Structure formats: C-alpha cells, structure tokens
Amino acid sequence: MIFALFLAFAANLILRLNDFVPGFRGFPLAELMIPVLLLLWLLFEKKDFSLATDILVPLFFIIIVVGYVVVVWPAGAFEIAKPLIPWVVLYFLTTNLAHSSRRIDVMAALLIATSLVLVLHSTQQYFNYDGVDDLSGVGWSGETTLQGRARYVGVMNDPNDLALFFSMMLPLTLQLAGKKMPQRKQWLGYVLCIPLLWGIFLCNSRGGMLA
Numbered sequence: 497m498i499f500a501l502f503l504a505f506a507a508n509l510i511l512r513l514n515d516f517v518p519g520f521r522g523f524p525l526a527e528l529m530i531p532v533l534l535l536l537w538l539l540f541e542k543k544d545f546s547l548a549t550d551i552l553v554p555l556f557f558i559i560i561v562v563g564y565v566v567v568v569w570p571a572g573a574f575e576i577a578k579p580l581i582p583w584v585v586l587y588f589l590t591t592n593l594a595h596s597s598r599r600i601d602v603m604a605a606l607l608i609a610t611s612l613v614l615v616l617h618s619t620q621q622y623f624n625y626d627g628v629d630d631l632s633g634v635g636w637s638g639e640t641t642l643q644g645r646a647r648y649v650g651v652m653n654d655p656n657d658l659a660l661f662f663s664m665m666l667p668l669t670l671q672l673a674g675k676k677m678p679q680r681k682q683w684l685g686y687v688l689c690i691p692l693l694w695g696i697f698l699c700n701s702r703g704g705m706l707a
Contacts, residue, residue: 498533498536498537498540498541498593499593499594499599499602501529501533501536502533502589502590502593503602503603503606505525505526505529505530505533506590506603506606506607507606507610508525509526509651510607510610510611510614510652510661511610511613511614512637512648512649512650512651512652515637515649515650516636516637516638516639516649526582530582530585530586530589533589534585534589537588537589537592537593541592541593542592542595543592544591544592544595547591549587549591550588550591553584553587553588554584557577557580557581557584560576560580561573561576561577561580564576590603604668604671607665607668608665608668608669608688611661611662611665611692611695612688612691612692614648614652614658614661614662614695615662615691615692615694615695615698617635617636617637617646617648618635618646618647618648618658618695618698618699619694619695619698620635620636621633621634621635621639621640621641621646621647621698622641622646622698625641625644627644630642630643630644633646635648637649639653642654642655644700645698645699645700645701646658646695646698646699646700647699655699655700655701655704656699656701656703656704658695658699658701658704659695659696659699659701659703659704659705659707660701660703660704660707662692662693662695662696662699662704663692663696663704663707664707665692666689666692666693669685669688669689669692670685670689671685672684672685672688673685673686
C-alpha cells in the first residue's frame with residue numbers, strides 16, 4: 497500500500513496534475529504527501545542505509561548548504577536548505593521503498609509511461625505551433641512552446657530539463673533490449689526508444705541531444 501501511494505505521488509511529481517487540472521490546481525500535494533510517506537516508511541517499512549549514496553547524498557546536501565553560508569550569505573542556511581530537504585527525503589524513500597527487483601521494474605515502467613505521456617504533450621505542442629507565435633504551441637497543460645521548443649509545467653518547464661528527462665529514460669527502455677530478455681521485450685525496448693528520441697528532437701536541446 498505504501499509503495500502504491502509512493503508510485504502515485506511519483507507519477508504526479510512528473511505529470512504535475514495539480515498545476516493545471518481544474519479543482520486540483522494549486523493543491524499543495526508535495527507538501528502534504530512527503531511527510532505522510534516519510535512517516536509511513538518510518539513506521540511500517542524496513543530501513544536500509546547500506547548504499548554508498550546513502551552517505552554521499554546527505555554529504556552533498558551539507559556541502560551545498562555550508563558552501564552557500566560561507567561564500568554567499570551566512571544567514572541564509574535555512575533558505576537554501578529548505579527546498580533541498582524534500583529531495584533528500586525522496587531519495588531515501590525511493591531507495592528503501594523500491595527495494596526488490598519487482599518493485600524496481602514497476603518503478604521503471606512508471607517512469608517510462610510518464611515520459612511517453614510527456615512526449616504526447618510535446619507532440620501536441622508541435623502540431624499546434626504555427627511557426628511564429630509561441631502562444632499557438634499550447635498543450636493540454638496550458639503550457640506553450642518556448643521559441644518553438646517543447647516544454648512542460650513544473651520541473652520540466654525548461655526544454656533542456658525535459659529533454660534530459662527523455663534522455664534518462666533511454667537506458668531504462670534499452671534494458672528491455674538486453675540479450676537475456678525475451679525477443680518481444682527486446683523489440684519493445686527498441687520501439688520505445690523512438691518516441692523518446694522524437695521528444696528530445698522536439699525540445700531542440702543541444703544538451704539533451706548530446707546526452
């Protein structure tokens with residue numbers, strides 16, 4: 497149940513339904529769900545801190561905050577730490593809740609599925625765009641293109657970020673094309689790469705294409 501709730505939260509973290517769905521818009525879902533998921537994990541799920549990144553992620557967080565305090569603004573420790581804390585919590589939730597091969601497969605499938613939804617959104621923007629006015633290149637989220645480049649709402653609002661998200665999904669789809677996979681999964685892995693490459697093209701991101 498906790499893992500299913502986490503998957504639903506992760507899907508919305510990408511799709512950002514509370515950014516544009518009427519009646520749901522502006523709802524502070526992340527602010528409410530992250531503490532709830534953290535509490536449920538601490539109470540009911542096993543805790544494992546054996547990965548090297550379990551040390552590196554908090555250490556990276558500390559370096560960012562301390563570096564900001566020392567170099568930029570001594571009184572701004574809390575201001576710089578506040579937006580980063582949820583991401584540190586999400587890291588530990590992900591590594592501990594996706595603790596089996598089955599759960600990792602489900603998580604990967606969710607990420608691929610949401611990336612394909614964003615490809616569809618990018619495609620809609622592409623076909624709506626008149627080649628001149630960015631306001632014409634609008635998707636179902638209400639977000640428009642940026643100089644003809646596809647983008648989404650939330651953390652994917654920058655075409656470069658969206659392109660890098662598509663790029664990160666390519667290794668997941670190519671895992672299906674591994675030699676040890678059944679032939680139908682191999683073909684599926686290759687086929688799923690096509691819309692992701694199309695999505696990267698629509699973002700017109702040099703970094704995304706390089707990745």
